[in-house]
Amino acid sequence: MNINLKIYKFLFFIFLNSFGLNAQTVTTYFEFNQDQYVSGLATNFNGNLTFGDRSNWPPAIKTLDRNGTISTVVSGNYYPLSLQYDNSGNLYFIDAMNWPYAIQKVSQDGTVTPFVSDSNFFPVSITCDNLGNLFFLDNMNRPSSIYKVTPDGSVSLYVDGSSYSISIITSDNSGNIFFTDQSNGTTTIRKVSTDGTVSTLVNNNNNNNYIHSMTCDNSGNLYFLEEVNWPTMSIKKVLPDGSIVDYVSNDPNLNYANNLISDNEGNLFYKGYTNNFRQQIMIVTNPNYVCFSPNAPTTTDNSICTGNTTNLTANGIGKLRWYDAPMNGNLLATGNNFTTPILATETTYYVEGFFCNLSSNRTPVTVSAIDTPVAAISGDTTGNDFVKLTATGVGSYLWSGGYSPTDAVNYFTRSGSYSLTVTNTTGCSSTTNVNVVVNKLGINKFGQLINNVTEKVNKNGTINAEIYVNKHGKSASSVADGNLNYAVFSAPASFAINAINFSNYTNPSNQTASGTHNATLLLDWVGVSTLTSAGISIPNGGDRFAIQVSGFFIPSENGTYTFTCEGDDAVDLFIDGINVANHYGGHPVAPLGTNTGTINLVKGTKYTFRARMQDNDDFEGLRVLWRKPSEISSSGWNIYTDELSSF
Numbered sequence: 120m121n122i123n124l125k126i127y128k129f130l131f132f133i134f135l136n137s138f139g140l141n142a143q144t145v146t147t148y149f150e151f152n153q154d155q156y157v158s159g160l161a162t163n164f165n166g167n168l169t170f171g172d173r174s175n176w177p178p179a180i181k182t183l184d185r186n187g188t189i190s191t192v193v194s195g196n197y198y199p200l201s202l203q204y205d206n207s208g209n210l211y212f213i214d215a216m217n218w219p220y221a222i223q224k225v226s227q228d229g230t231v232t233p234f235v236s237d238s239n240f241f242p243v244s245i246t247c248d249n250l251g252n253l254f255f256l257d258n259m260n261r262p263s264s265i266y267k268v269t270p271d272g273s274v275s276l277y278v279d280g281s282s283y284s285i286s287i288i289t290s291d292n293s294g295n296i297f298f299t300d301q302s303n304g305t306t307t308i309r310k311v312s313t314d315g316t317v318s319t320l321v322n323n324n325n326n327n328n329y330i331h332s333m334t335c336d337n338s339g340n341l342y343f344l345e346e347v348n349w350p351t352m353s354i355k356k357v358l359p360d361g362s363i364v365d366y367v368s369n370d371p372n373l374n375y376a377n378n379l380i381s382d383n384e385g386n387l388f389y390k391g392y393t394n395n396f397r398q399q400i401m402i403v404t405n406p407n408y409v410c411f412s413p414n415a416p417t418t419t420d421n422s423i424c425t426g427n428t429t430n431l432t433a434n435g436i437g438k439l440r441w442y443d444a445p446m447n448g449n450l451l452a453t454g455n456n457f458t459t460p461i462l463a464t465e466t467t468y469y470v471e472g473f474f475c476n477l478s479s480n481r482t483p484v485t486v487s488a489i490d491t492p493v494a495a496i497s498g499d500t501t502g503n504d505f506v507k508l509t510a511t512g513v514g515s516y517l518w519s520g521g522y523s524p525t526d527a528v529n530y531f532t533r534s535g536s537y538s539l540t541v542t543n544t545t546g547c548s549s550t551t552n553v554n555v556v557v558n559k560l561g562i563n564k565f566g567q568l569i570n571n572v573t574e575k576v577n578k579n580g581t582i583n584a585e586i587y588v589n590k591h592g593k594s595a596s597s598v599a600d601g602n603l604n605y606a607v608f609s610a611p612a613s614f615a616i617n618a619i620n621f622s623n624y625t626n627p628s629n630q631t632a633s634g635t636h637n638a639t640l641l642l643d644w645v646g647v648s649t650l651t652s653a654g655i656s657i658p659n660g661g662d663r664f665a666i667q668v669s670g671f672f673i674p675s676e677n678g679t680y681t682f683t684c685e686g687d688d689a690v691d692l693f694i695d696g697i698n699v700a701n702h703y704g705g706h707p708v709a710p711l712g713t714n715t716g717t718i719n720l721v722k723g724t725k726y727t728f729r730a731r732m733q734d735n736d737d738f739e740g741l742r743v744l745w746r747k748p749s750e751i752s753s754s755g756w757n758i759y760t761d762e763l764s765s766f
């Protein structure tokens with residue numbers, strides 16, 4: 120009887136491992152905010168997940184607990200890559216701040232000390248055994264070799280790589296080390312026993328797909344993340360006899376997956392991406408795992424100005440789901456971010472976590488709607504030599520130009536399109552626009568006053584001269600002045616993803632400087648020092664800012680003009696209200712001619728001209744150049760100042 124029971128148990132075990140594996144599914148464990156950049160993933164003895172966060176400076180190592188709360192483990196002059204815990208709770212990470220990389224140790228009290236910082240080594244992968252030894256793959260010399268580091272920091276060669284092509288290492292709870300060997304263009308998995316003996320665990324298995332990462336669970340099972348057809352991935356499980364079975368496959372949640380790890384309960388975790396490429400941690404639960412109901416997500420109330428939308432953010436374990444009611448109701452969105460529709464009144468939404476087919480309580484989040492002031496402009500918009508306009512509306516004033524941009528009464532000496540923004544004490548604002556025409560008066564040959572849209576007389580009596588005499592007896596000009604207007608703004612720490620989204624970065628209420636400068640400077644610069652040296656003030660130390668360059672384009676030829684618009688980060692160019700060329704998102708300054716567009720223009724016609732750029736951090740620049748119709752076969756790019764005017 121007992122013998123038969125043992126046989127049945129054995130057969131049931133074989134059934135689970137051979138046929139039950141395809142039933143595994145992937146679910147969301149935690150979704151990060153949009154600006155999160157995660158590197159490395161590890162789990163400690165209490166089930167918390169640890170990851171490197173390189174979203175801001177300085178980078179940090181953070182921990183995610185089972186309530187969905189993120190806390191900082193260490194932050195400083197480090198650049199964390201691969202992470203690994205030992206059995207004592209010490210954390211190790213590869214630090215890529217300097218060359219060559221080092222291995223740092225973080226004790227349980229948060230103290231960081233160098234563990235391997237020998238310039239003879241270049242560690243690229245680490246793992247720990249059950250005795251507290253650390254192993255690392257060294258890429259300083261090829262072929263790569265595996266080194267062992269005892270708890271006291273002694274380093275010795277463990278696996279000579281001269282016979283292998285090693286790329287990934289991991290370990291099990293029995294002290295065995297596993298590594299991938301890509302010799303001869305195939306992928307073999309080798310096992311290193313505790314006495315240092317190397318044997319073959321998986322002998323290619325007629326599969327040449329690339330292995331991205333490996334991990335072992337507490338039962339000694341080996342799993343690896345395999346690239347099927349990029350970005351499609353699958354998770355394979357290695358049975359004790361070395362045969363491979365599918366653990367998870369044909370699941371779109373595995374696309375772009377990396378950093379496969381296992382926790383003490385046999386669950387697998389990896390770093391993945393949402394449909395909009397927001398980073399998240401996914402989980403493949405152990406079939407025997409007892410799921411837990413997630414806690415209610417954490418979030419905060421919000422307020423907006425009436426007639427606007429807002430982005431609500433929540434954090435919590437599982438897939439977050441947004442509703443319009445505390446129970447039942449309509450499902451509005453999934454994920455940790457939800458963009459509301461345009462709101463005119465106070466509105467409450469509800470968010471819950473969904474994990475392991477269990478839902479949390481719903482957390483309410485209320486959006487308050489604050490009254491928006493009405494911006495208005497009064498006064499005659501056409502004048503001789505200057506135009507005087509008056510702003511009305513409850514709040515502070517900010518004009519986009521003129522002699523008194525923060526006063527109610529403002530004076531303009533240049534024709535053009537201007538905006539007025541009124542902001543009240545709660546931060547709500549509205550903007551209105553006005554077109555101003557300023558006639559520059561001159562004198563005709565009879566000594567009578569004239570404006571610059573009829574005859575213009577120079578000092579020699581020539582009519583319709585380009586350089587003429589104004590009413591003050593000074594020489595004036597009606598042609599392009601070769602300058603452009605600029606406005607500088609403090610901007611959020613993200614990227615403009617399209618033309619409409621760009622308005623978030625050039626909000627008049629965030630304007631910090633404005634003026635007029637020569638077009639060559641404003642349209643072709645890399646590095647804010649070029650601007651600051653010219654007296655243009657840039658906020659935030661050269662990060663998180665935007666510039667709008669505007670004026671008029673007066674083509675000197677008929678036909679198709681070709682423009683190149685490059686920059687760091689997002690840039691675009693509008694002529695006559697048409698988006699001619701752009702490069703949105705986060706990126707460095709591309710070579711001239713990378714992002715181009717064409718537009719057909721009529722010689723002598725005065726078209727509106729606007730170029731924008733916004734920078735998140737690090738490098739910055741704006742380059743807008745063009746080719747005339749006669750230069751269609753040219754390989755060069757130019758800025759013709761005689762085709763540009765600030766008025």
